[in-house]
Amino acid sequence: MANGEITSIVIRTVSRIIIPFIQLFGLYTIIHGEASPGGGFQGGVILGTSIILLTIVFGLEEAKRRIPRGLILVFMSLGLLIYSGIGLLDMLFGGKYLEYTRLPLPLPAHEISALSILCVEIGIGITVMSVIILLFFYSVRDEDAHGINA
């Protein structure tokens, strides 16, 4: 286990196959959050878990090479911006915070509401995914990770 990386070829191959499907399921959970169980938070957690699996199997260096730390910070802020931006946009057009039906779009009111809720869920999902990845990166960061074998 050099560099905290798993060398077993079975685990590496299965992880490489299964990680895209985990991410697809996370996207499905976010998109279908209003009609079925799930939503932005759960989908974001599933997306973050796929990156945690990648970190465990392929090592921290590989995961940091694929997902730079600056990108995670940008995603964290972007999700929050989407959420609060939609809420403030509703206030700008004379409604309350997150009162979706006031947006001046040429659509029926319930469709505007559904579209706004979808955007809010996507924002929540992006933020939760980035925060979980960042938490995991920070908690496994140190090199003296030998206590588990003691």
Place this chain on the structure above:
Amino acid sequence: MIYPLGLLLLLFLVICALIAVSLKDLLDSVIVLSVYSLIMALTWLEMNAPDVAFTEAAVGAGVTTFLFVAALSKTKRREE
């Protein structure tokens, strides 16, 4: 009204909680705690709360287990 399945799940839940508290090896304790989370997710599902069950399965059994193991690798594995 408590159905037999719900009663069985609650019984397993209490057993898992007692085992997780009483174990001296903290890594075993973390694994039993993730089993506890999975049974808790089944209990939520049995109570017709699939949204909460989803969250419990993803966060309780997935992420917190990773975070606990990462925290254990910084400290000692056995309780004094």
